[in-house]
Amino acid sequence: MSADRRGTFRLGPLGPLVGLGTRAATATLRPIAGVVEAAADVGVSLERRVVNRVLDSDELERVVVVAVNSAHIQAALKQALESDGVAQLIDSLFDSGLIDRFLAGLVDSGTLDRFFDRLLTSEGLWNLIDEIAGSPAVTAAISQQGLGFADQVGDQVRDRSRKADDWMERAARRLIGRQPRALPAEPDAGT
Amino acid sequence: MSGLPAAPSGQPLTGTALVDDLRYAGLATRVVSFLVDAALITVVDVVVGVGAALILSVLHIPHELRTILAVIGAAAFVLGSILYFVIFWSTTGQTPGARVMQIRVTSADAARVKPRWAVARCIGVVLAALPLFAGFVPILFDSRRRGFQDWLARTTVVEAPGPSIADVSRAKKRAIREASRQPPPVVPR
Numbered sequence: 502m503s504a505d506r507r508g509t510f511r512l513g514p515l516g517p518l519v520g521l522g523t524r525a526a527t528a529t530l531r532p533i534a535g536v537v538e539a540a541a542d543v544g545v546s547l548e549r550r551v552v553n554r555v556l557d558s559d560e561l562e563r564v565v566v567v568a569v570n571s572a573h574i575q576a577a578l579k580q581a582l583e584s585d586g587v588a589q590l591i592d593s594l595f596d597s598g599l600i601d602r603f604l605a606g607l608v609d610s611g612t613l614d615r616f617f618d619r620l621l622t623s624e625g626l627w628n629l630i631d632e633i634a635g636s637p638a639v640t641a642a643i644s645q646q647g648l649g650f651a652d653q654v655g656d657q658v659r660d661r662s663r664k665a666d667d668w669m670e671r672a673a674r675r676l677i678g679r680q681p682r683a684l685p686a687e688p689d690a691g692t
Numbered sequence: 693m694s695g696l697p698a699a700p701s702g703q704p705l706t707g708t709a710l711v712d713d714l715r716y717a718g719l720a721t722r723v724v725s726f727l728v729d730a731a732l733i734t735v736v737d738v739v740v741g742v743g744a745a746l747i748l749s750v751l752h753i754p755h756e757l758r759t760i761l762a763v764i765g766a767a768a769f770v771l772g773s774i775l776y777f778v779i780f781w782s783t784t785g786q787t788p789g790a791r792v793m794q795i796r797v798t799s800a801d802a803a804r805v806k807p808r809w810a811v812a813r814c815i816g817v818v819l820a821a822l823p824l825f826a827g828f829v830p831i832l833f834d835s836r837r838r839g840f841q842d843w844l845a846r847t848t849v850v851e852a853p854g855p856s857i858a859d860v861s862r863a864k865k866r867a868i869r870e871a872s873r874q875p876p877p878v879v880p881r
Contacts, residue, residue: 663721
């Protein structure tokens with residue numbers, strides 16, 4: 502307010518003239534501003550469309566794959582990961598206690614509990630579990646494990662029964678005073 | 693599967709020359725094998741018997757006929773047990789129990805047991821068990837671990853190590869996977 506007064510005081514008789522000029526300039530620039538605004542809108546829209554098209558196209562995937570497969574980038578990443586700077590950065594991150602505080606805050610806030618509660622009540626999770634449980638790979642792995650267990654039990658029983666065979670034979674022969682029978686060599690495993 | 697036992701060296705056994713290289717199955721292994729077979733036969737018989745009893749329970753059958761059916765059932769049980777052993781011994785030489793214990797019944801010259809000798813062996817098992825299982829005692833002393841039934845049927849029981857059930861399953865899956873990976877044959881135009 503005081504500035505206006507001060508301005509009015511300074512301009513004096515030129516005030517109306519300046520006001521007129523300002524209005525004229527505003528009226529002149531209004532279409533230009535509209536054009537600029539429209540151009541900006543078009544630019545933003547164009548940018549979004551370009552980004553969407555890039556994200557939807559296979560080109561981005563190809564670029565990422567090429568970049569990941571690039572020997573130079575792999576070497577650079579490897580070098581960066583093996584550098585002392587990264588190691589120090591990670592060490593300082595852990596030493597700062599930031600991660601501890603973050604984890605403690607996460608647990609104390611109950612966010613984790615709520616997350617797991619929601620996860621367990623979601624139908625999608627159980628559908629996923631059903632899909633995994635019913636997948637051929639999982640059933641094959643379970644049946645393979647069952648067969649492997651049966652094999653182990655069978656091997657143990659066979660091994661013990663063979664030992665019992667030899668022991669009983671030796672005992673029986675000792676009982677009647679005969680020499681123990683010379684047994685042929687054990688076959689190699691897997692033959 | 694040839695039905696013939698494999699020598700410990702892995703070479704196929706084709707004559708009497710390699711007979712002495714074999715490891716013969718002893719008493720304990722054969723008892724365990726027989727227990728597995730007995731359990732299998734019993735389970736099948738119990739299932740069949742309970743099924744038959746349930747069917748008969750809803751039918752009004754005279755008492756005399758029930759007795760006859762019981763006799764027929766007992767005869768079927770004995771005949772089924774004999775057939776079980778005879779068929780397995782004379783075909784693969786291995787009953788399921790013998791397969792679990794990886795042993796095989798062969799003739800004295802390591803060939804497949806003929807059906808008539810398999811029947812003789814079955815009778816021999818019964819005869820060996822009658823005098824308080826005394827017929828099995830020679831297994832402990834004989835150089836080829838033969839019991840009375842082996843002596844009667846001219847058979848021996850040898851160890852027959854082979855791939856386990858899990859190994860067979862894995863090999864089948866591997867073969868299927870490899871077959872599916874192969875490109876389809878090109879049909880000439």
